[in-house]
Amino acid sequence: MLFRQLFEPETSTYTYLLGCERTRRACLIDPVASEVPAYIDLLASLNLKLVYTMETHVHADHITGAGRLREALGSKSVVHRDAGAMCADLLVTHGVPLQIGDLDFEVRHTPGHTAGCVSYVMSDRVFTGDALLIGGSGRSDFQQGNAGQLYDSITGQLFTLAPDTLVYPGHDYQGNTVSTIKQEMAKNPRIGQGRSREEFIAIMAELKLAYPRFIDQALPANQSCGMTEAGA
């Protein structure tokens, strides 16, 4: 498998490229609109054909590159049915398997940061989007966020994966790149260390986060796969 973890510094977003060496088919998880030319170059240099762009959710902090990549490369956009992005080509739900060459993904619905959040599970790793972050979690105070639901998603759908499963989040603001389920269960100050649902809800309620910088451009743009004026 070809694997690249790509970082967009303005919004601290991680994008993941996964490619099958046998079939040369590839996907991008959470591509960022401003980086599309770089993705196109990278795919060409690796001799990969982009089949799917896979969103973990409709983002409030950056604009997706899904629409531009679809235009440039013919890739298809994957998103959860409840994400409200009817621009997407393939609407997935919990438990659906997706195959890209020899790469196998299982969709897990992990709402709570947004209603349409999913994690993409592979045999040895999981892409958690903004549900589970390294030493943290996504916020739950907008986009139908719900702290109790987020607790249920993380503990029920992610902490039940094999302990050595690699955790690749949608963002990191401190330079962390990867963790494991075992490590997050042991160390995550918000939701690891045996935190109860009530404790997690109380912690989330006290965060007092600023209104997201880009949300008023990003949300409408991402509902059309990034193809509005803000995304173009």
Add this chain to the structure above:
Amino acid sequence: MLFRQLFEPETSTYTYLLGCERTRRACLIDPVASEVPAYIDLLASLNLKLVYTMETHVHADHITGAGRLREALGSKSVVHRDAGAMCADLLVTHGVPLQIGDLDFEVRHTPGHTAGCVSYVMSDRVFTGDALLIGGSGRSDFQQGNAGQLYDSITGQLFTLAPDTLVYPGHDYQGNTVSTIKQEMAKNPRIGQGRSREEFIAIMAELKLAYPRFIDQALPANQSCGMTEAGA
């Protein structure tokens, strides 16, 4: 590839089993509820794991086996986004590629019989559902049917496939099992032989078909993947 064309005589429905010999993964196109026990036996005897059930559309004449197969085998139900079957697990749109082991499918939106009709295209064959039938076509007088749209779907999306592409329809009432694109373009009395759009619309308007026998049970049942009283 393992391939079986299965026939349900009460509604003259064809169901197709396709299996990948390398990965043992399989799909069923248009499974019928009453045949589910036979499918389960057949899959077991061939040592195949059912990954997807793929509907060409929401049927008016038989009840889908998708829901029962999901319960029994954990398979996921695939249907077009516009078919109105929100019970489905994977909602597809035109141009989306789907992979099952080494089997590659491309979704083509072929509305006109119903709004959410698709054909599933492989390298050497196409599953046309009730859009193109052997020597005929699906009716266009209910379920948002539209004869002009059906003409555009068949001529634009199916007659543009390679001439030797095998045509596997959703029904046949005369014992035909398979045709080719070339043969339908040459011989189909409704839409082949260079028929114009206007001719096709006139032919369809004059069919005077009986109200479908099972539609009042089948439609609501199929909108919930066959899992209503009528389907159970």
